[in-house]
Amino acid sequence: MRRAPIWLLLLLGLALAPIASHARARAQVRVFVRTPYLELHTGPGRGYPVFDVVPRGQSVLILFRRTQWLKVLTRRGVEGWASERDMMRTVLADGSPLDLRIGTRAGYMSHRFEAGAFAGVYGGASLISGYASLSFNSQLALEVSVGQFFGRYSNGVTADIGLTHVIAPQWRLSPFLMLGTGLVHTSPKATLVQPSNRTEQTAYVGGGLRFYLTRSCFLRAEYKTHMVFTKLNRNQVEDEWKLGLAVFF
Amino acid sequence: METRARRVLLIAAALLSLPGCASVQRWRTHRAEVREARAEARREAAQSAGSDSEMPPPVIRPEVVRRHARAPRIKSSNFEIGAHFGVLSIEDFGSHPTYGVDLAYHVTEDFFLRAELGRATAGRTSFETLGGNIQLLTEGERKFTYYDFGVGYNFLPGEAFLGSRHAMTSSFYLLTGVGATQFGGDKKFTVNVGAGYQVLPLDWLTVRLGVEDHIFQTDLLGASKLTNNLEAFLGTTVFF
Numbered sequence: 001m002r003r004a005p006i007w008l009l010l011l012l013g014l015a016l017a018p019i020a021s022h023a024r025a026r027a028q029v030r031v032f033v034r035t036p037y038l039e040l041h042t043g044p045g046r047g048y049p050v051f052d053v054v055p056r057g058q059s060v061l062i063l064f065r066r067t068q069w070l071k072v073l074t075r076r077g078v079e080g081w082a083s084e085r086d087m088m089r090t091v092l093a094d095g096s097p098l099d100l101r102i103g104t105r106a107g108y109m110s111h112r113f114e115a116g117a118f119a120g121v122y123g124g125a126s127l128i129s130g131y132a133s134l135s136f137n138s139q140l141a142l143e144v145s146v147g148q149f150f151g152r153y154s155n156g157v158t159a160d161i162g163l164t165h166v167i168a169p170q171w172r173l174s175p176f177l178m179l180g181t182g183l184v185h186t187s188p189k190a191t192l193v194q195p196s197n198r199t200e201q202t203a204y205v206g207g208g209l210r211f212y213l214t215r216s217c218f219l220r221a222e223y224k225t226h227m228v229f230t231k232l233n234r235n236q237v238e239d240e241w242k243l244g245l246a247v248f249f
Numbered sequence: 250m251e252t253r254a255r256r257v258l259l260i261a262a263a264l265l266s267l268p269g270c271a272s273v274q275r276w277r278t279h280r281a282e283v284r285e286a287r288a289e290a291r292r293e294a295a296q297s298a299g300s301d302s303e304m305p306p307p308v309i310r311p312e313v314v315r316r317h318a319r320a321p322r323i324k325s326s327n328f329e330i331g332a333h334f335g336v337l338s339i340e341d342f343g344s345h346p347t348y349g350v351d352l353a354y355h356v357t358e359d360f361f362l363r364a365e366l367g368r369a370t371a372g373r374t375s376f377e378t379l380g381g382n383i384q385l386l387t388e389g390e391r392k393f394t395y396y397d398f399g400v401g402y403n404f405l406p407g408e409a410f411l412g413s414r415h416a417m418t419s420s421f422y423l424l425t426g427v428g429a430t431q432f433g434g435d436k437k438f439t440v441n442v443g444a445g446y447q448v449l450p451l452d453w454l455t456v457r458l459g460v461e462d463h464i465f466q467t468d469l470l471g472a473s474k475l476t477n478n479l480e481a482f483l484g485t486t487v488f489f
Contacts, residue, residue, distance in 0.1 A: 029323055043418040045358045045406045064324040064452075066488070067358045071452065100323070117362075117398050119427040126438035128398075128427050148429055150438040179259075189435070205259045217356045245362065245400065247354070 029062045031090040040080025044069035103216025109169045110138040116246025123238035125151030138169040156186040178206040202226045216247045329353040331486025340476040342371035364398040390434045397441045399426015419448040437465040453488040
């Protein structure tokens with residue numbers, strides 16, 4: 001209990017840090033309404049009522065954006081939420097349409113970074129893991145993943161690095177193959193005869209499927225077979241199955 | 250048999266990865282091509298500028314100044330970070346104060362991804378209390394630390410009113426996820442489900458009241474059983 005105040009301070013610090021960044025001024029964007037009118041809602045959701053409209057030709061200042069909604073300020077000083085779909089029909093001062101860069105199928109096909117989290121099974125043990133990847137092009141990516149597994153007789157962590165090859169990135173449900181190497185650190189439960197922790201190198205090959213959901217979000221299911229290079233006479237093979245959610249940037 | 254299947258899979262993976270590597274190669278040459286094209290365009294532009302006086306004036310001189318408008322960056326505020334404080338009822342070990350931190354990313358107005366990390370300290374079981382000097386766990390083992398990540402869904406969005414002048418957006422949410430719990434000298438795979446109500450007094454500030462159940466299998470007290478560890482909390486987060 002003595003350490004609680006330090007934790008509390010840390011939590012408060014974490015909570016306050018974004019407020020400081022929030023206060024920083026940013027360049028704001030002014031757009032002009034080109035449709036007959038722009039509807040302003042009271043909240044960032046489809047159910048919130050429309051309480052004001054901005055007529056064609058007038059401008060609004062975009063304050064910030066949250067999911068599919070943009071908070072705007074009108075010339076008359078009214079603040080409201082406009083949908084992304086409506087805002088994409090507005091134009092900038094130079095007449096060019098406002099590009100909101102939302103996650104689309106095109107982005108799903110070809111993007112730079114992705115990250116996600118999984119739940120699954122590793123060699124019979126429950127597994128949770130996360131990954132991040134850097135794409136060289138729409139097909140090939142360098143991927144790093146870490147995981148933690150919880151077994152009946154041992155717990156452990158895994159870390160992998162390898163290449164992933166998406167066979168047909170243009171498909172909504174697209175298969176991919178993986179090849180790489182990694183480490184596995186196993187800590188057997190203390191009740192067993194050999195309670196010593198061990199770290200071993202692994203190599204893996206695998207495949208999976210990814211399915212585009214919406215915006216920048218997709219489902220990913222994968223299977224990896226790990227060859228664990230043990231210090232014993234024979235190597236060990238561990239299978240890994242997992243399902244998760246990922247986002248691309 | 251199994252090894253052969255694995256070998257076939259390995260070879261297949263390697264072969265199928267080759268087109269990817271080939272396109273990386275293309276990507277490099279493509280970059281070079283783009284650079285060359287740009288350099289050529291610059292050379293041509295310089296030449297035409299230099300030879301302007303020698304050439305006869307064109308009938309129509311286009312006087313369009315091409316503006317390189319950069320797409321504006323709009324501030325997004327889809328991330329949420331914050332802390333929560335509450336009570337965690339650790340099965341067989343009593344109810345105790347808990348605190349934690351959360352991080353969320355809002356994918357759409359309905360769905361969000363959330364990760365959280367929290368801690369509580371378990372008390373004594375009734376067996377320990379009644380048994381006098383018996384200690385099942387050390388002080389360190391009584392620390393109940395959990396982390397999890399999952400998907401949340403906002404439902405019944407609405408507005409909450411404070412008097413006649415203030416309205417706050419609000420919603421209920423459901424949450425489910427997976428994670429790990431460190432307790433009693435062991436780490437356990439944990440499933441968590443939760444629900445709550447949140448209001449946003451300001452565009453960037455949320456206050457939420459929630460309950461969450463951390464469910465895991467443990468054999469800490471002999472027989473293996475599924476434990477439900479309910480948490481009720483008050484939390485606040487800020488959007489950034």
